[in-house]
Amino acid sequence: MERVPVLSLGxxxxxxxxxxxxxxTVLALQEDLAERIVSTGARGVLIDISAVxxxxxxxxxxxxxxxxxxxxxxxxxxxxxxxxxxxITLVELGLSLDGVRTALDVERGMKIxxxxxxxxxxxxxxELDDDLVPVAEGGGPAAGA
Amino acid sequence: xxxxxxxxxxxxxxxxDVVRVRQLVRARAQxxxxxxxxxxxxxxxxxELARNTLVHGGSGTAxxxxxxxxxxxxxxxxxxxxxxxxxxxxxxLTPGWTSGSGLGLGLSGARKLVDEFAIDTAVGRGTTVTVxxxxx
Numbered sequence: 483m484e485r486v487p488v489l490s491l492g493x494x495x496x497x498x499x500x501x502x503x504x505x506x507t508v509l510a511l512q513e514d515l516a517e518r519i520v521s522t523g524a525r526g527v528l529i530d531i532s533a534v535x536x537x538x539x540x541x542x543x544x545x546x547x548x549x550x551x552x553x554x555x556x557x558x559x560x561x562x563x564x565x566x567x568x569x570i571t572l573v574e575l576g577l578s579l580d581g582v583r584t585a586l587d588v589e590r591g592m593k594i595x596x597x598x599x600x601x602x603x604x605x606x607x608x609e610l611d612d613d614l615v616p617v618a619e620g621g622g623p624a625a626g627a
Numbered sequence: 628x629x630x631x632x633x634x635x636x637x638x639x640x641x642x643x644d645v646v647r648v649r650q651l652v653r654a655r656a657q658x659x660x661x662x663x664x665x666x667x668x669x670x671x672x673x674x675e676l677a678r679n680t681l682v683h684g685g686s687g688t689a690x691x692x693x694x695x696x697x698x699x700x701x702x703x704x705x706x707x708x709x710x711x712x713x714x715x716x717x718x719x720l721t722p723g724w725t726s727g728s729g730l731g732l733g734l735s736g737a738r739k740l741v742d743e744f745a746i747d748t749a750v751g752r753g754t755t756v757t758v759x760x761x762x763x
Binding site: 483502504505506507537539540566567568574575577 | 675678722732
């Protein structure tokens with residue numbers, strides 16, 4: 483069984499899938515990522531599937547569970563580079579990959595991760611100290627109060 | 628009349644075999660010039676069915692052949708196992724119904740991705756699933 487390499491890039495992990503995915507390879511990738519997120523403290527995971535020619539229900543489900551488990555470990559996952567034919571097939575298969583963030587290419591995916599990381603970098607605790615009100619997004623009931 | 632050429636059979640005993648079946652189906656689909664989307668649909672269906680053969684059937688075979696009929700070409704793939712069989716085929720073909728840990732999209736999903744789909748199963752005897760995808 484081949485293993486998919488996981489690279490560290492700043493505070494993100496980069497996975498570029500270049501092999502024909504066997505079920506056990508995908509399971510191993512899931513475990514490797516969970517461990518690497520914790521050991522590196524990564525805030526984002528970018529999975530490049532531009533070289534992947536099919537995503538079936540098992541592989542698709544693994545992307546969804548990688549996204550879910552990385553969220554539990556305080557990291558966001560973006561799947562990038564899905565081929566058009568793969569997207570068409572997934573929809574026809576009935577697999578919508580709910581909860582999986584996607585981007586067209588690595589550059590856009592990194593932008594999403596950076597934006598998420600910046601947003602989380604807000605000094606939420608300080609604001610709470612200042613006036614003890616929950617931080618409301620603009621437009622909520624608290625706006626203008 | 629339908630004619631068949633180039634029959635190839637592969638064993639399905641491991642996860643690597645599932646990958647080999649995908650590669651064979653892809654190569655044959657390219658040979659008859661299925662469109663890229665149709666190739667992807669057929670290979671995805673083959674992947675689901677080969678996994679079923681391995682997981683539910685224990686092991687089995689995939690047979691791939693090229694068909695011609697009325698000037699069109701197609702690929703037929705047959706997945707056969709001698710596993711426990713499927714007690715309720717209608718239920719097994721219901722999207723979302725699963726016998727185990729999967730999503731229940733394997734069989735029903737594969738059917739949606741191909742032009743022809745047939746299933747022959749008997750409890751205690753095994754399961755054979757046949758799919759065909761034609762050029763447009």
